[in-house]
Amino acid sequence: MKTRIRYHRKLRRLTQSDVAKLIGTTAATVSRLETSEMNVSMTWLQRFADAFNVPVSDLIEFRPTHGGIPCIGEIGRSGALFEPGTGRDDDIKLESLSRNPVAIRIRENFGQYCVGDVIIADRMSAEHVIHAIGRDCVVEIEGEEGGFGRLISSDNGTYLLVPPEPGAKVRRFPLPNWVAPVVMLIRHL
Incomplete structure (x- = not known):
């Protein structure tokens, strides 16, 4: 299962070591859970949710089927427009990713x-x-x-x-x- 653990950690400008201390584990375990190298149980999700002060549902990645603005590419320093990679869903969502x-x-x-x-x-x-x-x-x-x-x-x-x-x-x-x-x-x- 894909999670948004890394997103919420970076949003709060925390290191993996910072989060590890908050949830009582190691930075290596946080890394494996962020990258889905390790199965993420509801127990782990709840620990992260408590540390980030968000509901568990905010940590589970899902892609809404509508409501996004199509992203047609990326612009580099030179001003060149680069098309997004194939199979990538880069629609821009204007939803707030916060609990409150x-x-x-x-x-x-x-x-x-x-x-x-x-x-x-x-x-x-x-x-x-x-x-x-x-x-x-x-x-x-x-x-x-x-x-x-x-x-x-x-x-x-x-x-x-x-x-x-x-x-x-x-x-x-x-x-x-x-x-x-x-x-x-x-x-x-």
């Missing part, structure tokens, strides 16, 4: 974001904040206004939220109520 997606519209240009962009973030409880460290996130902080920026962990158990705009004020706070790392950017040209 939320959308936020960008109001003004800042950092890498432009007016009108829509970001899709995966809202998760504070206990899973480790999966959001080093990523752009929306956060809700107890007794304060929510915020957006790069989430960084500090030495004293608090967190920093670094806004994307240079010179903006960095916020320091304890464990947030919830955090939602960005998983997708939609930009109309």
Whole structure:
């Protein structure tokens, strides 16, 4: 059975060793399970689902029969259009691959974001904040206004939220109520 274990690991910017520690196994076993060199049981799927804070169904690869936009090829640095390989299903799906997606519209240009962009973030409880460290996130902080920026962990158990705009004020706070790392950017040209 094909799985999406590697996809969810890379989405969270975790190494195979990081995941191995979370689920109580070795990096070699994680590798074999990602590449289907080893049969993936429901027990393994549940362990990965718990570590990634997703339902087991999100870890099973399936290809919807409709709803995609046909991908006619790839463009290289030279600008040349390369046709996709034969037998490849490269339809582009605009579905969110997160457990609890939320959308936020960008109001003004800042950092890498432009007016009108829509970001899709995966809202998760504070206990899973480790999966959001080093990523752009929306956060809700107890007794304060929510915020957006790069989430960084500090030495004293608090967190920093670094806004994307240079010179903006960095916020320091304890464990947030919830955090939602960005998983997708939609930009109309």
